[in-house]
Amino acid sequence: MQERDIEKLINKRISTRGFLDKPVSQADLEKLMQLATRAPSWKNAQSYKLVFLTGDKKDQLLAEFKTEIEKRTEPRPHYDYETSHPSSIKKRMFKLGMDLYSHMGIDRKDKEGREAHFMRNYEAFGAPVVGFFYIPQALGAWTLMDLGILIGYLSLVAEGMGMATCFQASLAVYPDIVDRYTNMEGEGMKMIVGMSLGYADPNDQNNSFYSSRVPLEDVMQVL
Amino acid sequence: MQERDIEKLINKRISTRGFLDKPVSQADLEKLMQLATRAPSWKNAQSYKLVFLTGDKKDQLLAEFKTEIEKRTEPRPHYDYETSHPSSIKKRMFKLGMDLYSHMGIDRKDKEGREAHFMRNYEAFGAPVVGFFYIPQALGAWTLMDLGILIGYLSLVAEGMGMATCFQASLAVYPDIVDRYTNMEGEGMKMIVGMSLGYADPNDQNNSFYSSRVPLEDVMQVL
Secondary structure: OOOOEHHHHHHHOOOOOOEOOOOOOHHHHHHHHHHHOOOOOHHHOOOOEEEEEEHHHHHHHHHHHHHHHHOOOOOOOOOOOOOOOOHHHHHHHHHHHHHHHHHOOOOOOOHHHHHHHHHHHHHHHHOOEEEEEEEEOOOOHHHHHHHHHHHHHHHHHHHHOOOEEEEEHHHHOOHHHHHHHHOOOOOOEEEEEEEEEEOEOOOOHHHHOOOOOOOHHHOEEEO | OOOOEHHHHHHHOOOOOOEOOOOOOHHHHHHHHHHHOOOOOHHHOOOOEEEEEEHHHHHHHHHHHHHHHHOOOOOOOOOOOOOOOOHHHHHHHHHHHHHHHHHOOOOOOOHHHHHHHHHHHHHHHHOOEEEEEEEEOOOOHHHHHHHHHHHHHHHHHHHHOOOEEEEEHHHHOOHHHHHHHHOOOOOOEEEEEEEEEEOEOOOOHHHHOOOOOOOHHHOEEEO
8 A cells, every 4th residue: 555645755755866677657657647737837837748758768868868978078958057056055955965975975075986976867866767847948937936836746646656756957967868859859848857757766775865954944934 | 634645635726716714823834834845956955935924914915915906007026927838828828717717607708807806816815824935036947946846845735734725926916015024125035926825715616616737648748
């Protein structure tokens, strides 16, 4: 019997960094999206598209990523990675990395170890499915927020179906390559973020890492 | 006993447009955010702030909104409302309005009736709490998506606590007025969207409206 309680699902969800070699059926992907697309959006526009890659297509794409990364090709995401965070927020981002590497027993000075760990992003952590999220290129802030709402739903629906997710900016590093695999060239859509999807490997040490959150008073106020 | 099953909560959630005159406690707002902030964000940055207004402060703000609206002051949202949707998406947005007005028995030619219905947005549909979502003004696309993920979680956690929500671009129409109430003037933050929060009025006809979704093949593909 799978867990279905909202609170337990929220507390269970992590960025899963190790997946079992166990496929996800087309029926399960549809069920996942059937529920996730109940997410609200601006005037019910649903201005998003999600393309899933599986099997050989997924493997070939990841192989292309790996080649680019090994060549140290400059990242060229459609949406520039953000670097202008206020220093209080930069500290949180730094802490996440430190906490994760410490959990994995990787020394902060071990640059190679950290890089090898990070490279697993481009293997989709062994997931059987990768997904790519698109919005129309003419749209902006409101649509990106709507896409986020969909992602929030999707992450919890996946947990409720016994699956696991990892949303990865790293998979958005060469969107032009992705577009070739997703048949999105010339479709007027822009890809912002990728996702690994599948079943968590309970024996992967990455999956016992639980990230912290800032104190509530830093992100909310009641007046 | 409140509903806690993820699938039932998703199917239950609507944009609630009629609330009971029943307050939400500070403890419940904290519990709501405690769970919602488990939402994932870019490198765990949590680059958002949510300010809740209740009681007199909320009433005074809504009164100011009403005055502006009645004066037909031009909207001045921090994030321009989007109008460049592809025509296939425009149709969906149009359909939502038509479906809602038809459900409410408001004729599509009854401009006054439609306007009166829309004005309820500026009364927060009678909700005891309004919330305003902020991000640092230096940040953009990725942070807006993170904010959306938070909103997705929040909408479902609220349902799980027996509450209801309505996320409203309409509440973002005069952000400078909001900033005065939320003490956000000069804080380097930009407000994008508002939310009504409280307990749904089961006797409000608005709350028996259930919006449709496009066929799955329009928003997803498996390759």
